[in-house]
Amino acid sequence: MHPRLLRTFLAVARGRNITRAAEAVHLAQSSVSDQIQTLEAELGAALFTRSKSGLDLTPAGLALKPIAEELLRLDGEARAAVLLAAGQTSGALTIGALETIASARLAPWLPGFQASHPEITVRMKVADSGTLRHLLEDGDIDVAFCFERRDGGGAAADERLASRTIGAEPLVLVAAPGQATAPCVLQDLAALRFVATEPGCVYRHIVDTAFAEAGMAAPRLAAEVGSIGAIVRLVAAGTGLGLVPRLAVSDALARGDLVELPWPGRMRAAALAMIWRRRRVQPPALGQLLAAARDMLAPERSGARSGLESGDRSKALFPNNSLKTGATS
Known part of the structure; x- marks a missing residue:
């Protein structure tokens, strides 16, 4: 099963609609339909059935969905491991952010990051906090910048996500x-x-x-x-x-x-945090962006209040030098 087919399958499963899936994976609607038919022919089973509310997963589709998500995760980790071993940091990243953080913090900072890392292509999506979480879970964005909830209901409660506070x-x-x-x-x-x-x-x-x-x-x-x-x-x-x-x-x-x-x-x-998905091997481009955001977006006064100098703050936020090694915890 080609990863491209699995991505299209998951887009249809989430959107329950060919049009929405086509927008999500940047394909024509006819291409989405063709890819689903190709995947169904390869597996020998129908994956979707039509209902009044849209496209529903068949029992075969429900069985495939978690496996498709795991296969795509492994595909991403394999690519990240190769890039890391080859010492390459190139790649494409999609940042998600709340409207105010995007305009007040990321917009002034991002041009400098892109100038320092021309090998990394960065796109940005602006959305509310709930949408950002779903985009992260679905793999549609690589990192989200938002204000953390203080009731334990944020990323820290989800083992699939890692979160670091970079300011207040x-x-x-x-x-x-x-x-x-x-x-x-x-x-x-x-x-x-x-x-x-x-x-x-x-x-x-x-x-x-x-x-x-x-x-x-x-x-x-x-x-x-x-x-x-x-x-x-x-x-x-x-x-x-x-x-x-x-x-x-x-x-x-x-x-x-x-x-x-x-x-x-x-x-x-309000705690300003960056949140990303946990991986055994972190894409080098994402590691570069997280490290740069940690160093440049965190106001100096945040470290001063906690008694941490820049080096100590780096160790506290990213123990075991995780950003450099590709780990995610």
Whole structure:
């Protein structure tokens, strides 16, 4: 079974639709259909059946799916091992990131990385935290940059994923100019309305956790929106307050579109993390990118707070020099 056929099979299995699968694997719909037919002919069994909701896996397809995923993982590790042994770092990588991290952190950093590593081709996908996780699990991106959840429900809870914190971004309470006064106690804030993202998004988790840790229910929401940009616009219009990482609103604060209010009590920070799939052999290109991101994206103040100098911080984040050896734990 050729890896190309298995990738197409998995794309159809995930999307349950030829059109979506064709977009995922960058092929014409007719090519996707042809490849599925070729794979079915090779195996001597139908892999999909049509239903009202799309293409469903047959018992044969269900049996093939986990094996196809394992074969593709082994194929990737074999290629990585050869490149590593040959001392080559060339390759193509796809980065996934939250909108704010992509624009505020990765956009200024990525051109320098590409200039230093012209042999590595880098693409970027911007999505919400839930989508980034699925893209990682499916192998559609190589690394995700996002804010970590603090309830144990993030990458650390999934043995298939490895995660390293590379910085901490302060959370800020923002409002429209002249729309709110500084709160004295957290109970005052709980009585006000907030603008937040939908449940499941890391930005919504930040709001809910801030109040839950104080033993209070989350405040009423004036609006649930799909992006941090929408939060900024709605808060600036006076719809409600926002609690977000500073980098998400630094430009709006500088322009005077928003004002920062003091948070009553101890303010927390959002952990900025990079997450990737565990492999026995890590692709050299990915190792180069993770090492560069660790060294360049992590703010110096993060290491200073923890008492770690740059060399010690490197050992703490990547024990056993894992980025250089190709290990993933």
